[in-house]
Amino acid sequence: MADQDARNGEDKRPTGIPALRWEEPPEGPVLVLLDQTRLPAEEVELVCTDPAALVEAIRSLAVRGAPLLGIAGGYGVALAAVRGFEVEEAAAALAGARPTAVNLAVGVRRAQAAHREALAGTGDTRQAARAALAAARALHREDTEASARMAAHGLALLDELLPAGGHRVLTHCNTGSLVSGGEGTAFAVALAAHRSGRLRRLWVDETRPLLQGARLTAYEAARNDMAYTLLTDNAAGSLFAAGEVDAVLIGADRIAADGSVANKVGSYPLAVLARYHHVPFVVVAPVTTVDPDTPDGASIEVEQRPGYEVTEVTAPQVPVAGAGGGIPVAPLGTQAYNPAFDVTPPELVTAIVTEEGVVSPVTTEALASLCARSRQV
Ligand code: MRU
Secondary structure, eight states, rough: OOOOSSSSOOOOOOSSSOEEEEOTTTOOEEEEEEETSSSOOOOOEEEESSSSHHHHHHTTSOOSSHHHHHHHHHHHHHHHHHHTTHHHHHHHHHHHHSSSOHHHHHHHHHHHHHHHHHHHHOOOHHHHHHHHHHHHHHHHHHHHHHHHHHHHHHHHHHHOTTTTEEEEEESSSSSSSGSSSHHHHHHHHHHHHHHTTTTEEEEEEEOTTTTIIIIIIHHHHHHHOOEEEEEGGGGHHHHHHHHHOOOEOOSSSEEEEEEOEEETTTTTHHHHHHTTOOEEEEOOOOOGGTTTTTOSSSGGGBBBBTTHHHHHHTTTTTTOOOSSSEEEEEEOOOOOOOOSSEEEOOOGOOOOETTTEESSSHHHHHHHHHHHHHOOO
């Protein structure tokens, strides 16, 4: 088995790159985003002064990942309110910018509810804008705290599932500080294992077609000085067969009431592989990702992305040429199947780790009681 140098990646700067922040310069409040489409080549910031710019940033994946989409949605409503845009209209556009990650709509609704309530109570638009901003800030803070608690619960679970230690963890897509106010979801667990000396290797799926694993997870792993190795998504099977994977850790964009998990396309095949090879398949997500209003996997709307993301390579380092702005890798006019997510049924999920604790086995009843508990807190 090819095993790279334990510490790879050139950039060893510490983490702490904020994926987004609210700023109030003299020209007026703005939402500043780290443009994730440009990583790892460049760290470029995108300054959103109106909700339409944020909607575009969400659609283009400049800002992405379920928890961060929730936070961005909340700030988007606040931005609309403080800058005098029609708030209800902006909220609808933001919530509908991407359909699968339920956190986006949850974040938007929370700031929108705070705005509505303050407006109804006081009739003062400035006070209502302040209430929306306070709600977005609270969401941001809570996500940061949830991230730390998920990491602690996840690490305890890993130690329980893998008492021999020396965890070799496979992950898919990007679930670190680029998707969160804190250190993320699944990646935060791997990072906690690394810091406590228990992570032997982080296997990073490149995550076709937009390479969130290669571009973003490898970027975060390098900055944290983790022992990581990148693989093509197709190489995962042979890695399992070689006995090199002890656990799979992934995030989620929406968890239905029955425990079905929508996550980046390619997650379901990993769950099937994990089951065949008797490897735990663990999902790490905040409680806000559990959607009691979505009864099952079939009810989850899976976002379909443009075919050019498959027929062209749009890595940030390469010069642009094709219809989608990338280098064509398929004959002109080729049709592509490009769902952004897939759905893993609950019976293939070993455990769901949340900030409120671990659900295992994954059942409708266990998830419902977790949600009820979290609402009481
Ligand atoms: O299309 P993306 O990049 O927004 O997809 C992100 C993912 O699928 C993540 O795994 C998911 O949002 C969980 S992040 C904690």
